Amino acid sequence: METIIEVNNVSKAFKDKKAVDGVSIQVEKGSIVALLGPNGAGKTTTMLMMLGLLKPTSGSIKLFGQEPGSTAASQRIGAMLQEVSVMDRLKVKELIELFRSYYPNPADTDYLKRVSGLQDRDMNRYAEKLSGGQKRSLSYALALSGDPDLLFFDEPTVGLDITARREFWKNVKELAASGKTILFSTHYLQEADDVAHRIILFNQGKLVADGTPQEIKSRLLKRSVSFIPLMPEQELNLKLNEMDFADNHMQVDGRVVLTTDNTDHVLESIFRHQWKVRDIQIDSGSLDEAFEQLTVHEKESIL
């Protein structure tokens, strides 16, 4: 596997505020990686350092083995950042041609039009006259204009309607399947889960989890086993206190609910010790709730 991005113990401080704190990341060719985290977690700052637009306070970053910001690295990357700022007094087609001219092997203009959803009529409009959604389409076309090997998208779907969002991710998956590497930031676990091969979870400048969506979800998700008890209160309490595999238990609407990492162990224990219960159910907690809880706890790590 070819390593495309290498981030080694990088920190970034703004005055006395540590925006990014000791982050290390390696990204392999052809992967789609989500930087996930709440507002202010350090995702954009990390991305700007990878792009060479901000210098780390400490640590090092390499793209394709080169310094971020170097010509060798810049010619192989494209980016769509949160702030869509386009040059005034240039028409859409002029901007696209200008960007294409920066790269040794630019993408075909018709391809850029097609994947970005820009219409023929948009090509002769001044960029500053475009709607918010159209500016984003232009920004996407510009990010792809150099046919880059590595793409950065900072919250790319904010403001897009459902159809545009679906189209965007379909195209991103095709890009990855053709060998491009994609890094995007998002606030939404669901979006990261739907699209990314790997999720890197940020909180308060730190990397708090890194794994496949399945791994991240199984770490975030607490499951529960619940049942209606058919034994006296005293016996039930005794049994609950002896149960090793549950993190905690509570009673809700006549049901006993045991929260656990391992429902198999809890079930096995219930059957082995012949608990008198009925209507056993297994449930998953809400992913969004778990994610929210994880990211509000300062410095908590699930690595």
Ligand SMILES: Nc1ncnc2c1ncn2[C@@H]1O[C@H](COP(=O)(O)OP(=O)(O)OP(=O)(O)O)[C@@H](O)[C@H]1O
């Ligand atoms: N230029 C700057 N000067 C001072 N502080 C900054 C600067 N840029 C970012 N920060 C601070 O660094 C922290 C991380 O910000 P960053 O924009 O990287 O987070 P984020 O995860 O991208 O958040 P969001 O999802 O809201 O974009 C925040 O506390 C932010 O206020």
